[in-house]
Amino acid sequence: MELECENCGHEWDYQGESEEYAICPECDYEMEIPAEAEVIAPQRDIEDILDKHPKEPSSLIPILQKTQEQYGYLPRDVIERISGYLDLPESKIYGVATFYAQFRFEPQGEHVVRICHGTACHVKGADGITDAVEDTLNIDSGETTDDGMFTLERVACLGCCSLAPVIMVDDTAHGNLTREKAKEVLEKYRGKNT
Amino acid sequence: MSAEKRVRVGYASCGIAAGASEIYDELMDTLEGKDVDPQVDKVGCMGMCHNEPIVEIDDENGRYTYGNLEVEDVENLVEDHLIEHVPYEDKLITGPEEEYDYFSNQRKVVLRNSGEINPESIEEYMDAEGYEALEKALDMDPQEIIDTIKESNLRGRGGAGFPTGMKWQFAKDAKGDEKYIICNADEGDPGAFMDRSVLEGDPHAVLEGMIIGAYATGASKGYIYCRAEYPVALKRLDIGIKRAREKGFLGEDILDSGFSFDIEIKEGAGAFVCGEETALMHSIEGERGMPRPRPPFPAQQGLFDKPTNINNVETWANVPWILRNGAEEFSSMGTDESGGTKVFALAGKVKRGGLVEVPIGTTLREVIFDVGGGIEEDKEFKAVQLGGPSGGCLPKEYLDTPVDYETLTDAGAIMGSGGMVVMNEDDCMVNVAQYFLDFTQEESCGKCTFCRVGTKRLLEMLDSFSKGEGSSEDIEKLKEMADKIKKHSLCGLGQTAPNPVLTTLRYFEDEYETHLEEQTCEAGVCRDLITYTITNSCVSCGTCVEECPSDAISEGEEKYVIDQEICIQCGACEEACPIDAIEVE
Structure with missing residues (x-):
């Protein structure tokens, strides 16, 4: 849920377990969670997802995909619940989930930036674009910015090879990039949020 | 008034990335309040990615193609062409009189409808002879259909080139109360986007092919295993399946024939190895996508241990065409060993990149220079990479090689799924080999030691070569290790992973030597040497x-x-x- 720190004014997406107290990631101030803040009950959401899938092992991957769509990642308590529903040990679920590149176990930033490293992008300078993006966001690939705004990922190929080099921000691809243009694209997204 | 005009906006992923949705919105806004009412449709890939975003206008004179459009052009385009009836010359690529030479060597079979019809409308597909092949097939004996596919010389377009008719025969002959068919749409090769474009531009061709294949082999359920990274393709497939059910092409008792069959979409979760058929089936079953030894082959014991026939997107999309036009017509294109056409995703340092469909047997030179218009900025051609991480780089001496399964394999590359990335003098072959090994060692599922450890060791050696560290003895070691990985890996991933190293060594060994002996990277790519x-x-x-x-x-x-x-x-x-x-x- 979205919270605003009473001490320093920092806004963040609170994912913690407690429904009463939250600690500001910026200034470590412990504050009471206001009663009106919308408390997302993970249990209810996951039940909706489970209801739509038969109790058989082949439902596992589709359930994990829907779970990630809902929460942005695979929260631990939800995996516990899936384990109970499908009657599969949690170790098995982690075994499957960690095999596939799609699944994450930590919350991601508001915008996901995917840098394409397909063959065409590679020969047209994807490494330079990666430098520029990492430099602008001040994080490495696989990390999330401190303000929670961007998560950076390397991907194998986005399939827009004729527009190489390409990055994708959320669901929108940006092609024919130079370092300069890549920075402008990110600035635009940053601008939208402030 | 001008209702006979039809406007098509290229709306595949590439087009959208280049700005097609802004163009479409602007077009609709501009048309509002104007005294014209053309039919405007979003269509699939037109193949000319180098001109995206593209708008085509059909009028009484024929077809006009406008490309590289910007939002500011839309007003002029509407004013000039739709209201004043004069072409908007600034962004005109071709008009009805001239043939765009990009298409002159091409032959559209798989891409016949892509960019022509609205892929979300089953009616438009049916108007273009869609589902006629299914009706015809349901009147035929299943064996007769399989014989037709055999005669057509259609071979698997996923890369390996196994004869499709023979594969169907195995599945038909297999004993079992329940059988499955699968469409492999897990297009994972970096540098390849053929299957995505077919699914986005003509999803019903794939569905119709699958229904025919199911009838011929006796399958009752089909799966499409498609990458989650292809949201547009997934959406259009979903719509396509729903419409096909409404029309009675899918579900119980299809077209009153007594034959029942349905299709379900499974989204891949991002593992390259799942393009391998046994790994793919494990993934559908909810397991880690790891391959297993064959036999038993999927035709005997496949998905959920039932007989299963699995083909690639492009293979399925050929099937309705073959039944409508006959096996002979199909096999007359291509070579003696292999009929029909192949779709290539042409990209890299080429002037006109895009989706290219040519008869099998067309030479690389024709594809890169006649269709692709030659090398960007008129630089020197150096190599063409075919078949992605399983394929290889061919030098200019091989430009006259015809593209078919055998000749490309002999040359050390593979036909692969169809990625074709052109490289020029600014590309370093050691770096290219390093790039592909980085990919395969990352994607190795870890089951076989030779693949898991071997690709890692290969990559480490290439990493040191790129820094100028190593000796010519190390090159021999590299070759030996590559050979062992090929021989001792279980699945296609490991068996082909060393190909990029071996072909670059075979054709560009001097480049490896300059890195090691002179500590230079002539192409100016390897950072430690420049x-x-x-x-x-x-x-x-x-x-x-x-x-x-x-x-x-x-x-x-x-x-x-x-x-x-x-x-x-x-x-x-x-x-x-x-x-x-x-x-x-």
Whole structure:
């Protein structure tokens, strides 16, 4: 849920377990969670997802995909619940989930930036674009910015090879990039949020 | 008034990335309140990715193609062409009189409807003879259909080229109360987007092919295993399946024939190895996508241990065409061993990249120079990479090689799924081999030691080569290890992973030697072996100073200078310099 720190004014997406107290990631101030803040009950959401899938092992991957769509990642308590529903040990679920590149176990930033490293992008300078993006966001690939705004990922190929080099921000691809243009694209997204 | 005009906006992923949705919105806004009412449709890939975003207008004279459009062009396009009936010359690529030479060597079979019809409308597909092949098939004996596919010489378009008819025969002959068919749409090769374009541009062709295949082999359930990274394709498939059910082409008792069959979509979760058929089936079953030894082959014991026939997207999309036009017509295209056409995703350092469909047996030169228009900025052609991480790089001596399964395999590359990435003098072959090995060692599922450990060791050696470290003995070691990985891996991933190394060694060994003996990378790619210097033409504008991420550039007496101790060879200054005063050696 979205919270605003009473001490320093920092806004963040609170994912913690407690429904009463939250600690500001910026200034470590412990504050009471206001009663009106919308408390997302993970249990209810996951039940909706489970209801739509038969109790058989082949439902596992589709359930994990829907779970990630809902929460942005695979929260631990939800995996516990899936384990109970499908009657599969949690170790098995982690075994499957960690095999596939799609699944994450930590919350991601508001915008996901995917840098394409397909063959065409590679020969047209994807490494330079990666430098520029990492430099602008001040994080490495696989990390999330401190303000929670961007998560950076390397991907194998986005399939827009004729527009190489390409990055994708959320669901929108940006092609024919130079370092300069890549920075402008990110600035635009940053601008939208402030 | 001008209702006979039809406007098509290219709306595949590439088009959208280039700005097609802004063009479409602007077009609809501009048309509002104007005294014209053309039919405007979003269509799939037109194949001319180098001209995206594209709008085509059909009028009484024929077809006009407009490309590289910007939002500002839309007003003029509407005014000139739709209201005043004169072509908008500024962005006109071709008109009805001239043939665009990009298409002159092409032959559209799989891409017949892509870019022509609205892929979300089953009616338009049916108007284009869609589902006629299914009706015909349901009147035929299943064996007769399989015989037709055999006669057509259709071979698997996923890369390996196994005869499709024979595969169907195995599945039909297999004993079992329940059988499955699968469409492999897990297009994972970097540099390939053929299957995505077919699914986005003509999803019903794939569905119709699958229904026919199910009837011929006796399957009752089908799965499409499609990458989650292809949201547009997934959406159009979903719509396609729903419409096909409504029309009675899918579900119980299809077209009153007594035959029942349905299709479900499974989204892949991002593992390259799942393109391998046994790994793919494990993934559908909810397991880690790891391959298993064959036999038993999927035709005997496949998905959920039932007989299963699995074909690639492009293979399925050929099937309705073959039944409508006959096996002979199909096999007359292509070579004696292999009928029909192949779709290639042409990209890299080529002038006109895009989706290209040519008869099998067309030469590489025809594809790269006649269709693709030659090398960007008229630089020197160096190599073409075929078949992605399982394929190889062919040099200019091989430009007259016809593209078919056998000749390309003999040359050390593979037909593969159809990625074709062109490289020029600025590309380093050691770096290309390193790039592909980085990919395969990352994607190795870890089951076989030779693949898991071997690709890692290969990559480490290539990494040191790129730094100029190593000897010619190491090159021999590299070859030996590559050979062992090929022989001792279980699945296609490991068996083909060394191909990029082996082909670059076979054709460009001198380049490896210059890296090791002279410590130079002539293409100027390997960062540890190059230096950037500022020439005397520097005008001291300071742009490079701002761009340099490591603050390695400072003002000298007459020009700016790079401190080589600090420089990280990222090339940002070279790209930023407005007068090309920075050289790489």
